[in-house]
Amino acid sequence: MHAQRQRTDRGEQMWQWFNGGVIALICVVMLYPFWQTVVASFMTEAEYLSSPLKLIVLEPTLAAYKQVFADGTIFVHLRVTFLIAVVGTAVALFVTAYSAYGLSKPFVGSSLVMFLIVMTMFVHAGLIPDYMNYKSLGLINQFAVYILPYMINTFYLIIMRSTFLEFPRELEEAARIDGCNDFRIFFTIVLPLSKPILAAIGLFYAVAFWNTYMQSVFFITDSELKTVQEYLQKLVSDSSDLEGVMATESGEEGFSSETVRLANIVLVLLPIAAVYPFLQRFFVSGIMMGSVKG
Amino acid sequence: MQHIAQRAKLLLTKHQIYFFIVPAIAFYAIFKYKPLYFIQIAFKDFRVTRPLEASPWVGFEHFATLFQSPDFQQALLNTVIISFYKLLFGFPAPILLALMLNELRHAAFKRISQSILYLPHFLSWAVLGGIVYNLFSVHDGLVNHVLGRLGYEPIYFLGSTEHFRSLLVLSDVWKTMGWGTILYLAALSRIDTTLYEAAYVDGASKLQRLWHITLPGISTTIVVLFIINIGHLLDVGFEQIMVMGNALVRPVSDIIDTYVFRVGLQEGKHSLATAAGLFKTLVAGVMVFAADRIAKMIGHRGII
Numbered sequence: 264m265h266a267q268r269q270r271t272d273r274g275e276q277m278w279q280w281f282n283g284g285v286i287a288l289i290c291v292v293m294l295y296p297f298w299q300t301v302v303a304s305f306m307t308e309a310e311y312l313s314s315p316l317k318l319i320v321l322e323p324t325l326a327a328y329k330q331v332f333a334d335g336t337i338f339v340h341l342r343v344t345f346l347i348a349v350v351g352t353a354v355a356l357f358v359t360a361y362s363a364y365g366l367s368k369p370f371v372g373s374s375l376v377m378f379l380i381v382m383t384m385f386v387h388a389g390l391i392p393d394y395m396n397y398k399s400l401g402l403i404n405q406f407a408v409y410i411l412p413y414m415i416n417t418f419y420l421i422i423m424r425s426t427f428l429e430f431p432r433e434l435e436e437a438a439r440i441d442g443c444n445d446f447r448i449f450f451t452i453v454l455p456l457s458k459p460i461l462a463a464i465g466l467f468y469a470v471a472f473w474n475t476y477m478q479s480v481f482f483i484t485d486s487e488l489k490t491v492q493e494y495l496q497k498l499v500s501d502s503s504d505l506e507g508v509m510a511t512e513s514g515e516e517g518f519s520s521e522t523v524r525l526a527n528i529v530l531v532l533l534p535i536a537a538v539y540p541f542l543q544r545f546f547v548s549g550i551m552m553g554s555v556k557g
Numbered sequence: 558m559q560h561i562a563q564r565a566k567l568l569l570t571k572h573q574i575y576f577f578i579v580p581a582i583a584f585y586a587i588f589k590y591k592p593l594y595f596i597q598i599a600f601k602d603f604r605v606t607r608p609l610e611a612s613p614w615v616g617f618e619h620f621a622t623l624f625q626s627p628d629f630q631q632a633l634l635n636t637v638i639i640s641f642y643k644l645l646f647g648f649p650a651p652i653l654l655a656l657m658l659n660e661l662r663h664a665a666f667k668r669i670s671q672s673i674l675y676l677p678h679f680l681s682w683a684v685l686g687g688i689v690y691n692l693f694s695v696h697d698g699l700v701n702h703v704l705g706r707l708g709y710e711p712i713y714f715l716g717s718t719e720h721f722r723s724l725l726v727l728s729d730v731w732k733t734m735g736w737g738t739i740l741y742l743a744a745l746s747r748i749d750t751t752l753y754e755a756a757y758v759d760g761a762s763k764l765q766r767l768w769h770i771t772l773p774g775i776s777t778t779i780v781v782l783f784i785i786n787i788g789h790l791l792d793v794g795f796e797q798i799m800v801m802g803n804a805l806v807r808p809v810s811d812i813i814d815t816y817v818f819r820v821g822l823q824e825g826k827h828s829l830a831t832a833a834g835l836f837k838t839l840v841a842g843v844m845v846f847a848a849d850r851i852a853k854m855i856g857h858r859g860i861i
Contacts, residue, residue, distance in 0.1 A: 278763070282660050289654070290673040293731060296688045297676070299699065303691075315699045358580065365577025376582065383589040385788065385845065389834025390814075391821045392595035395609075400587070412588045415581065445573040474681040476796050481822060495683035496800045499690050521697060528687040535679050542679065543672050 297532075304328070304525035311522050327526035337527055340491035344473060347409045347490065348534075351472035356465045358414040360457070363423035364449050367430075384417050390481060397482055408482045409475055409490075416471070419464045426460050427453065463545040466538060473534055495531050498524060599832040605825065619832040629833060632816040635809055639793045642726045648786060650730050651737030652779065656771065658738060659745045674735025682732075686800030689728045690715060716805040725797060725810075740782065741775055748774035780857045788845035791837045813837055 298318070303311050305323045331337060366377065388396075393412075394403075402408040430453070438448050454461070476492040483489055502524060599619055601612040623629050654674070661667040677685060692699045693714040701711040714720045752770050761769070795814035802810040813833060821830025849859040 275763075278660070279662060282657055283663070283666065286654075286657055286661065286670050290670050293677065293735070294673050296692055300688050300691065312697050315697055315702050358584070361577060362581035362584070365574055366581060368574045368577070370574055370578060376578070379590075380581075380585055383585060385842065386589075386593075387834075387838055388592035388596055389831060389838060390817050391598060391827050391831040391834060392592035394822065395595040395598070395827075396588070396592040415584050420581075445577065449577070470679050476681060476683065480799070481818070492681045492683045495681075495687060496796070499683065499687040499800055500803060502690070521691075524687065525691065528684055528691075532680060532684050535684075539672075539676065539679065543675075 300525055300532075301529055304522055304529045306522055308522055327522040330523050331526050331530065337491065337494060337530060339487060340489055340494040341530065343406075343488055344475065344491040345534075346406070347475055348469050348472040351410045351413060351475075352465055352469045354410055355414050355416070355468045355472075356461060359416065359420050359464065359468075360423055360454065360461060361449070362415060363420050364427055364453055366420070367424045367427035380417060380420070394481065403482055404485050404488065406488060409472075409478050412478075413472070416468070419467065423457075423460060423464065426457060430456070459545075462541075466542050466545065469538065470535060470542070491531055495527060498527055596831065596835055598828050599835050601828065603828050605827070615828075619828045620836070623829055623832050623836070628811070628820075629813075629816060631808065632811045632813050636791050636793055636812040639722055639725060639812065640790050642722060643729050643793065644786060644790070646726055647730050647733055647737075648783065650734045652741055652775075654734055655738035655741035655745060655775075656767070658742060659771075671735070671738075674738070676735070677732040678736035680732075682794070682796040682800045685728060685732055686797065689724065689801065693724060715801060716803060718806055718809045721801075721806040721809055725794075725801065728801070729794065729797065740778055744775040744778040745771070777858060780852050781860055784845060784848040784852060784860050787848040788841050790844055791840055 299315070302318065302320055303315060304327055305320045305325070306317075307322060307324050307326060310317075310321060366373070366380075397403050397408055397412075402411065434452060434456075435448055438452055443451070474492055475490045476496065479488075479490040479493040502520065595609070598609065600614055600616060601609070602615045602618075603609060603612045658667060658670065661670070690698075693701070695701055695711050695713040695716070698714075700714070705711060712720065714724055748770065753766060756766050756770060791813055793812050793814070795812070795818070798810050798812055798815055802815070813836075817830045817833050817837075820826045820833070845860075852859045
């Protein structure tokens with residue numbers, strides 16, 4: 264690419280502008296819905312209904328958020344989800360790294376074990392067998408059903424294992440001669456040296472746990488234990504059902520919860536937006552894909 | 558004596574590694590392999606009131622019921638249709654986008670675009686679906702607002718069987734297109750730049766370079782991702798349907814996953830739902846195998 268740069272002719276320059284322009288346009292189209300959602304959540308219901316197209320708020324108000332706070336239901340679910348994200352990430356990151364380290368060492372039957380592990384990426388028993396399994400383990404309606412089955416993501420396990428495989432052996436050998444056992448090597452040498460990959464995978468785990476939805480729908484009936492994703496889904500699909508009724512009953516004036524729903528969406532979106540700048544560092548540096556071969 | 562003690566110590570340190578492996582093996586045994594045992598539900602007359610072991614075998618009876626059920630037929634058809642459109646639009650989109658991003662010279666602009674394009678991948682369907690719902694709402698949605706300004710009648714997108722699938726595909730492209738570029742960009746960055754320089758010196762046009770250098774450079778990635786996509790052909794996104802679907806569009810939005818959930822967990826027909834789930838897994842297996850074979854036939858490496 265560098266040689267090309269020196270020889271940019273007119274056609275190339277035009278192409279650069281065109282290509283950049285199209286990408287900029289795609290970005291604007293993709294980003295706009297988020298911007299609009301955030302902005303509209305600060306509007307009064309009247310302002311929103313008069314013109315949803317606005318890019319800025321004329322008279323910002325916290326009315327929608329006040330209503331969300333007054334209702335308070337979402338905070339029950341935000342709390343559960345926050346706990347899932349914190350506990351889940353800590354547990355999953357540790358168990359994944361711990362297992363990946365073991366699997367990166369030679370042992371009897373290692374290729375069979377790796378084969379059986381990789382196979383699980385393609386073979387699923389299905390929803391009902393999972394349900395029966397959790398039931399037999401006493402996990403139905405338990406907080407643990409959010410964490411235990413997701414302690415190891417096979418894809419991340421494989422990534423971590425290949426990172427450990429590429430570790431310089433000399434370091435571990437030296438520690439072993441100094442009398443360190445595997446546990447000490449793992450905790451004092453391997454973990455500290457793999458901070459970048461741990462941070463990357465930890466963030467990906469955190470996002471996945473924050474977005475926990477299906478476990479909540481399938482295996483939890485206790486409404487206090489439902490995740491915020493399911494709460495939000497119900498909120499959205501209820502209003503879409505409601506809209507169906509309204510639409511068939513002909514143009515009655517809007518129900519008052521438009522901006523309130525938007526405020527709920529913003530609250531669920533916020534934590535992801537908060538960790539996003541940290542996530543960026545990893546996918547731009549390509550730390551994840553570097554370790555995936557093929 | 559000292560020699561033996563040393564060996565014993567070595568053996569102990571060697572075997573320590575099993576402390577690291579046992580939890581992983583237990584995890585996969587309990588959460589990934591044990592559920593396979595319950596697949597027998599699909600071949601038994603299982604009731605919640607009696608233990609699984611005491612339920613009589615019924616052979617393929619549930620599968621027969623399943624395939625005769627108009628509900629399941631519709632769900633299967635919907636799944637295939639939605640999946641086909643998602644593949645048709647969703648598969649090439651990241652390839653094109655990656656090729657375009659790869660052309661960008663301005664590093665900061667490239668980085669910012671990537672950050673924007675990747676964002677929807679990290680958000681749940683509850684959030685994205687809520688936003689889509691908002692944009693396409695019939696009363697005050699932005700799209701209908703614009704249509705209204707242009708003098709059109711408002712369209713009830715989310716409640717119309719005609720538009721619903723397009724909305725599913727469109728929002729899916731929104732969520733997956735950007736992140737989908739990541740493996741292609743990695744493959745593109747591995748292409749030897751001297752190839753481009755040589756081609757440039759030889760007077761190859763931009764299109765020729767694209768065709769003879771860039772595309773062969775990412776063809777393996779394309780094939781591998783295509784095979785993986787084919788394996789997920791019947792996974793069309795339970796969560797997305799749950800968020801965006803509603804009673805009005807049920808005839809076009811009911812997919813195998815929502816069918817399994819409704820019949821199995823809500824109506825308690827465990828056997829029927831297990832059969833449906835098993836059918837899905839088998840199809841995925843066959844599809845991956847077939848796609849892999851075809852890839853190998855046309856001279857690619859495949860994944861198996």
